[in-house]
Amino acid sequence: MKKIYVIRHCEADGQPPESKLTVNGLKQALELSEFFSEMKIDRIISSPYKRAIDSIDPLAKRLNIEIELDRKLTERILSTRNLPDWLEKLRTTFNIMELKFEGGECSQAAMERIVEVAEEIFNGEKENTIIVTHGNLMSLLLKYYKNDFGFDDWKKLSNPDVFLLRNENNEVTFERVWK
Secondary structure, eight states: OOEEEEEEEEBBSSSTOOBBBBBBHHHHHHHHHHHTTTTTOOOEESSSSHHHHHHHHHHHHTTTOEEEEEEEEEEEOOSSSOOTHHHHHHHHHHHHHTTTTTTTHHHHHHHHHHHHHHHHHHSSSSSSSEEOOOOOHHHHHHHHHHHHHHHHHHHTOOOOOEEEEEETEEEEEEEOOOO
């Protein structure tokens, strides 16, 4: 049975790719390392954003596993314009998957790129893989495997958060495993 641990990055001080973890986020990264310390992990793949890499770096060092970077795991851009009602617009994109705002990416396209990563892992040789990504993208992956995962579930995610996806006999199920 193949397993993918999908991690939402730890608490960060912003949204740009270079945003750093907060002091609390650095503590959370150590907690993540401890959380996975007894688990067999074969591979770690991360968004190239600094906050994602820094969230998993303590574990990668502990396990002596190189972090592979994959641009398909970067956060989805809702729009390049400032949207005062961005939260309501984001809610709508969970229901209208092809909806796209100026300079942004629709939910369907974002979903397809993270699902591509997950399917490559499930079809690969490694048994236990960690992927580190961002909240919206994580939600879209979970929605792909269980269509009723939506906006309200996204709002309940924590920083960090961890879901375990299992592929058994070509059926993917998931559960939240973070405390």
